[in-house]
Amino acid sequence: MVVPMYPDLVVNGDVIPQSAVAAELQNHRTSAKNFADALHQATNALVIRTLLLQEATKKKLTAKPQEVGPNKFESEEEALIRELLEKEVKVTPPGEAAIRKEWEKNPSRFRSMPLWEVSHILFKCDPSIAEDRLRAQARAQEVAYMLADNPNKFAEIAKNESDCGSSSSGGTLGQIRPKDTVPEFEQHLRKLQEGETTIEPVLTRHGYHIIRMDAMVDGNVLPFETVRQKISDAIEKAEWTHKAQLFIRELVSSAEIEGANMEKIKSKNTQHSLKRNLRKPTNS
Known part of the structure; x- marks a missing residue:
């Protein structure tokens, strides 16, 4: 049966x-x-x-x-x-009054997108392959320790260690906005203040990253119209x-x-x- x-x-x-x-x-x-x-x-x-x-x-x-x-x-x-x-x-x-009432609840909700200047060091791997992932994680953790002792050498270390094409420019990704990167990268990026670097390596679909927020400009409140x-x-x-x-x-x-x-x-x-x-x- x-x-x-x-x-x-x-x-x-x-x-x-x-x-x-x-x-x-x-x-x-x-x-x-x-x-x-x-x-x-x-x-x-x-x-x-x-x-x-x-x-x-x-x-x-x-x-x-x-x-x-x-x-x-x-x-x-x-x-x-x-x-x-x-x-x-x-x-x-909706009528004009309803639209304006919704806006007036909190105008600061409606902003232009922020602008970030970001650098990173990538340790490329396929996260679905355990051996590959663990190898990349070990490399990333080792470099994270190096950066903790020598934060001013980020660009130099990126040139020597990063698997991303940005390594030639010291890991800089230039100016980016929300949704320019994969969600799991942006999720950690949003937690950083200007000048901060992720303490622990960040895993995305591309591998492990060490991310630094070089500069940031908050979005401006947009007018009603x-x-x-x-x-x-x-x-x-x-x-x-x-x-x-x-x-x-x-x-x-x-x-x-x-x-x-x-x-x-x-x-x-x-x-x-x-x-x-x-x-x-x-x-x-």
């Missing part, structure tokens, strides 16, 4: 195959500790998708996939869900998402569902299960 790995999911009489649950589970962070939560999120996302597709079929919508990137198009299911939400979820752009459209778009998107969630909760409440606990979906906003199916139409 074969024991199913996942519970059978039945939505208004439609059975969701086990293979679909396994495939969806790959889109959620799983580990031995959080497998049950990830499975719960995956099954809820599948139930929501099925309900949306059932509703699109009921309304006799026809899939018209749109281009979402260079030579990349929606799947038929994605197109049907988008068209359903375009039809059912309507929002009105500059950020007005950005605030308007954010308010409209939040309202659209809220109404889309209400629409989905109505579908869930009126459906016959087996194999999934949808109580949280019915009662409150649960982004983990909804975000896999909610993408605000660009023309709404």
Whole structure:
């Protein structure tokens, strides 16, 4: 007798195959500790998708996939869900008073991007290969100790030790802004004050880094007119998402569902299960 790995999911009489649950589970962070939560999120996302597709079929919508990137198009299911939400979820752009009120809550939130001058020393490795990673980590730690004793020799050490092309210029990366580097690099960069160097080597997808913040200029507060459209778009998107969630909760409440606990979906906003199916139409 074969024991199913996942519970059978039945939505208004439609059975969701086990293979679909396994495939969806790959889109959620799983580990031995959080497998049950990830499975719960995956099954809820599948139930929501099925309900949306059932509703699109009921309304006799026809899939018209749109281009979402260079030579990349929606799947038929994605197109049907988008068209359903375009039809059912309507929002009105916020008025001037609402936009200004949001801005006045804290104008300092809206700044130009900061500018950083950064240097680094890279110890290249493939982090997925343990032996390679440990070798690079040992090199990086040794150089970190050298720098602790000789901080003024950063450029000289970078020229001799760094695996990055910037070694020829003493490790300097020049002026960079947020999102110019990989997220794990920027995460540590943001913790540094001007003149500071990371105490411990920083691991990214490229290897281990020793990072120095050479200089920094904070972003300036932007005037209302500059950020007005950005605030308007954010308010409209939040309202659209809220109404889309209400629409989905109505579908869930009126459906016959087996194999999934949808109580949280019915009662409150649960982004983990909804975000896999909610993408605000660009023309709404």
